[in-house]
Amino acid sequence: MSGANLIIPDDFGRGDITPRPDAFMGQRLTGETMGTTWSASWCAAPGLSEERVKAALEANFAAIISSMSPWEPASLISQFNRLPRGGSLAIDTAFAEVMAMALEVADASGGAFDPCLGGAVMRRGFGPAGIGAGQEGRAHGPAVWSQLLPEPVRLYQPGGVTLDLNAVAKGYAVDQMGRVLEGLGLTQFLVEIGGEFTARGVKPDRSPWWVDLENPSPQEAPWRLALVGHGVATSGDYRQQVVQNCLKVSHIVPAMTRQCSQLDLACVTVVHDNCALADAWATALFAMGDTASLTLANRLNLPILLQYRDAPARASTLMSGWLI
Numbered sequence: 001m002s003g004a005n006l007i008i009p010d011d012f013g014r015g016d017i018t019p020r021p022d023a024f025m026g027q028r029l030t031g032e033t034m035g036t037t038w039s040a041s042w043c044a045a046p047g048l049s050e051e052r053v054k055a056a057l058e059a060n061f062a063a064i065i066s067s068m069s070p071w072e073p074a075s076l077i078s079q080f081n082r083l084p085r086g087g088s089l090a091i092d093t094a095f096a097e098v099m100a101m102a103l104e105v106a107d108a109s110g111g112a113f114d115p116c117l118g119g120a121v122m123r124r125g126f127g128p129a130g131i132g133a134g135q136e137g138r139a140h141g142p143a144v145w146s147q148l149l150p151e152p153v154r155l156y157q158p159g160g161v162t163l164d165l166n167a168v169a170k171g172y173a174v175d176q177m178g179r180v181l182e183g184l185g186l187t188q189f190l191v192e193i194g195g196e197f198t199a200r201g202v203k204p205d206r207s208p209w210w211v212d213l214e215n216p217s218p219q220e221a222p223w224r225l226a227l228v229g230h231g232v233a234t235s236g237d238y239r240q241q242v243v244q245n246c247l248k249v250s251h252i253v254p255a256m257t258r259q260c261s262q263l264d265l266a267c268v269t270v271v272h273d274n275c276a277l278a279d280a281w282a283t284a285l286f287a288m289g290d291t292a293s294l295t296l297a298n299r300l301n302l303p304i305l306l307q308y309r310d311a312p313a314r315a316s317t318l319m320s321g322w323l324i
Contacts, residue, residue: 004212005313006324007225009271009303012208029054033061034069034170036194042181043188043204056180061173067095068169070118071128077163081118081137085159094172096153098276102168103145105280109296113284116140116148118162127164137162171233171279174198190227198231198275216266216307223269223305223313231275235282236267236307264309265290271303271319290314 028041029050040057069075080089091099102115119137121127139160147158170193177191178198188201190209199209208226213234215222225232268286272278281302285293290306294316297304303319315323 004222004224005220007223007271007305007319007322008208008324009226009228009230009322012226012228027053029057031058033058034065034173034193035071036170038177038191038193040177040181040191041189041209042186043201044186048184048186053181053184056184057177060176060180063092064094064169064173064176067092068098068165070164070166077165080155080157081162083157085157087157089155089157091153091155093153094176095155096149098165098168098172099149099155101172101274101276101280102165103149105168105277105284106145107142108300109281109284109288111141112288112292113167113280114140114145115163115165115168116144116161118164121164122162167235167283168276168280170194171196171231171274172276174231174275196231196233196275196279197227199227200229202228213269213305213307214267216309217313220307220313223307225271227271230271230273231278232269232271233275233278233282234267234269235279235286236265237286264311265306266309267307268293269305269307 027044027050028039030037030039031054032038038057038061040053065072065075067076070077070081072078076089076091076095083089099115102113105113106115116137117140118127120140137160139158144158144161147156148161149155174191174193174196175198177193178189178200181189181191182200188203190197190199190211192198195214197211199211202208208228211225211227211232213223213225216236265286268282270278270282270285272281281304285297285304288296293304293306294314297316301318302316303322304316305319306314
């Protein structure tokens with residue numbers, strides 16, 4: 001760990017999961033899903049086959065994709081995006097849970113995060129144009145949010161809404177990976193999709209699952225997070241950018257009031273008990289810019305890390321207390 005910036009949550013070592021003395025290391029699976037890669041590492045007593053674990057995880061991925069992938073024409077979200085004004089669609093429990101979390105963060109962030117910005121994302125050169133409602137979806141904001149989910153598992157189209165749940169669904173899928181492994185009797189594991197992680201328990205030697213955060217600034221030492229009982233997600237523009245009218249734009253639609261005290265904010269990392277909410281908040285806070293995001297994170301007691309291309313990283317008050 002020499003030379004790294006270490007992040008150790010203050011509740012590490014006080015969880016309710018006790019390492020099993022009969023556990024052993026060595027099980028790890030990898031694959032592809034949702035346009036990226038996934039991996040799962042775990043400790044377990046002999047008897048649980050990798051084939052059984054992989055089948056259970058892939059069945060979980062397939063269910064989430066059929067529900068919330070805007071790249072699948074037959075998915076529930078694509079069906080909703082094609083609905084006429086006044087139409088409605090029965091959705092599954094996973095979709096309803098993700099939608100409720102998306103609306104929660106939309107409200108708490110003052111609209112910096114908005115699940116109805118699918119059309120705007122496509123107009124910026126990202127997303128599956130033509131599969132759902134296309135680029136014309138322009139209805140968004142609080143007046144629209146209140147009309148979407150008046151019933152727990154039925155979604156209503158107020159007209160002109162193109163949903164995009166990618167900033168929650170991937171984190172949700174990571175959480176579900178953890179639930180799958182717990183259902184198989186595993187209590188010590190690290191799972192991830194595309195660099196978003198959740199972990200439970202510790203390794204047999206009682207050390208945490210160490211997660212290296214991507215570092216957009218080559219001048220800064222790497223950041224390593226002790227991930228036990230939390231999820232972590234990072235959002236930014238250091239991976240996805242296109243040039244439009246001589247300007248660089250990313251897949252994250254910036255808030256109208258976005259401001260940065262440092263001009264080149266690259267990404268925001270959020271640690272949360274729930275990876276789906278970490279995912280949504282990382283997007284919301286990046287869209288807000290560093291000035292507002294630090295203020296809000298400190299008010300909500302969120303542990304966040306802001307990384308720049310042109311300045312040292314900054315942390316919220318709670319995260320600052322975790323730095324070693």
